[in-house]
Amino acid sequence: LERMQMLLDARPEAAVARRQTVEHVFGTLKSWLGTTPLLTRTLPKVRTEISLAVLAYNMKRMIKIMGAQGMVRAISA
Structure with missing residues (x-):
């Protein structure tokens, strides 16, 4: 620190x-x-819940930047 x-x-x-x-x-x-509060308890479940929220955030940004078809092409490549 x-x-x-x-x-x-x-x-x-x-x-x-x-x-x-x-x-x-x-x-x-x-x-x-x-x-x-988060909907789950215990660290592994909380990590999963946060990870899903971050994944959704990142996918939403990708769609905004690349468009839905661009995102699908990037994922498929």
Whole structure:
């Protein structure tokens, strides 16, 4: 943690870049999952639930960027 703090102190713009790229994804996933707790219990099941949400997010982005047919071609290749 101390090393990370030193790196951020040396480059404060890195925190801004992180907020612009990573935090949006987490905000979107939290919105999709709602404010309620996760539906599953135990770490393996929670990992699965989060993994499915991330997969859905990534597929939705692919469709937006490449179109549905482009995504199917990319997956099939």
